[in-house]
Amino acid sequence: MSVTILIPARYASSRYPGKPLSPLTGATGVDRTLIRRSWDAAMAVSGVDRVAVATDDDRIADHAKAFGADVIMTSSDARNGTERCAEALPEIEDADIIVNLQGDAPLTPPWFVEGLITAMQADLTRQMATPVLKCDANGLRGFQQDRRAGRVGGTTAVLRPNGEALYFSKEVLPYTEADWTDDTPEVWHHVGVYAYRPTALKAYMSWPEGPLERREGLEQLRFLENGHAVHCVQVEALGATFWELNNPEDRPRIEAALAERDIA
8 A cells, every 4th residue: 555644734833833943952962843853753664655744834845845855735724734634635646545744743753653554554444543652650740740830732542442532632531630650540642643544534624623623622533523433553652752842841852852762
């Protein structure tokens, strides 16, 4: 099956304007922009036929082209990354699987995405899939610190026994106020990567934005609100720190992880 990774990127953001072009310092002290580091993460994934940045902004497009990226221009009407990927479909007609690697997740290990692709290849009935990572003590603490500080941090997923998503939220679900103990309920960190069949992206564009999607600000809830299963692929960090760049305050956390993982 032909696989294309798209990196949707927009300049405008209420929480972090210009985020794709913000610099992140790597292990060697070199600054590279967020979109460049997301591109590097995508290029490290095996079994992929094409990687492209999907954007509506000339500043992002020009910068991406300057470091050698393939760029697909989309409209400014796209409200989220999934809509931007759907708009790019005419430019990737040969793709059987489209992976949305969001441009704020430069720490995404390649095996997260490879596991997602394998899951889609193994079951042709799956129309959409996304990875989830079981929180350890540090991960749960990061979620709790963000919420207590009034910041919107990462996203959690609640799973059905069969691995399908029951719900996604920017709150820490299931609720747990205490610090980590052996009795703490399982908390799954949703990794912001999606794999779709072209038919799923086309269906997504035919549905209106739902109240849960609007309330949470989570694009994947549109699938659930329309009765469309989202398969969750459980992945393991294998010692690699994972976090998204959600707020300016996340920069030190991301840069520390780049240094820890010796990413230049």
